[in-house]
Amino acid sequence: MTDTLSVARTRVWDLPTRLFHWALAFAVIGLIVTGLNGIMEWHFRLGYTVLALLLFRLVWGFVGGRWSRFAAFIYAPGSVIAYLRGKAHPDHLIGHTPLGALSVFAVLALLILQVATGLMADDEISASGPLTRFVSGAMVSLATGWHKAQGKWIVIVLVSLHVLAVLFYVLVKRHRLVGPMLSGDKLVIAGPASNKNGNGNGVAPSRDDAASRTLALLLFALCAGVAFWVASLRL
Template sequence: MHTIRVWDLPTRVFHWLLAASVIGLIVTGSVGGNWMNWHLRLGYAVLALLLFRLVWGFIGGHWSRFARFIYAPSSLAAYLRGRGRLEHQVGHTPLGALSVFALLLILLVQVGTGLISDDEISFFGPLVRFVSGETVSLATGYHKDIGKLIIIVLLALHVLAIAYYKWVKKQGLVRSMVIGDKQVPVAVPNARDTAGSRLLALVVLGLCAAAVTWLVSLGNAF
């Protein structure tokens, strides 16, 4: 067995911040009232995190890059038959990769519709004024009902998958996402996780946060 660094620190911090923020969004959106102020703030935070992950998917650590977990249909089929290559079980597996891309896409759509949603009471997204009333109505309906349900289902499936790997396949996915290291039966590259790469991640996150701030201020300026 080989102990390698699979998840760099920026990827791990992103993962746990996103998980906490999404749970917070579900709770604050369900409670409503004054908690909607926090719902908006958490929505902006999630958008900044998603933008960061999109960038980090190209310049991040070895196993965090999209190129490392974009699999051919044949690789997915082999994995489902239990004949997948050992290196495909180091980072995101072929099945896990589908879950990651689905969650990123659904969250982007959810945040995007939130920016143009209006509850017709006291809260509305900062970009409402840039789209038609019909678009606002469609976005609001999706954001409050369909999108929220899809996210809850995906989160439940994610938790079930973690439990399956823990109790059936005897693989602790949570531990590796906490400490970054994982024991694997094949010699593979370590993820880059240096002080320089962490500083780069901080700069990227700052730029993403600045972009979201500008986007929100653009809507509030009119």
């Protein structure tokens, strides 16, 4: 008797992760627009929003749903090479692919750096970050230069590449990327049905129940409180 493959709808992206994703996307676009047009008061507000979101994602990467945890998409170099050679592990097609994971970590790291330098930046005209008075003048100058020049353009390039990559996967490779990030579910092809995971296809779904959503809400409230406190330091 041979095993047969099964296809089942599986919860991959929990609601907190989905809300984070779209909130961060709109906030970053808003930061770019307000920064380029000198709308600094809104630029700061969106910056504090991104700070709260990034703090939340760092915590949620350890306690969130199965496929939202960093442990689920930290790949060894060998896995990345195998994926590039077309020898993907089945898990690579459920959550973040190895290339997608590299993109996620790159974007998070860059945004953390951009927010951090923004908090220490001072244009000496009308806008200064809340942490400028706690660091040296040399650090303020370095942070301002990075935030207004290299950092800004790298963010724009990464955002553009991310959009192009999504379009490539959707239009050329016919991968459903946008739908699962809206609904949270993916159609996963796996081995024989498994009662252990409760989803009928042997793939462990992400936890996305009332308890986990309540935890996420409390964590985000805490992160928002930290961002609000940082904002209050601005003179």
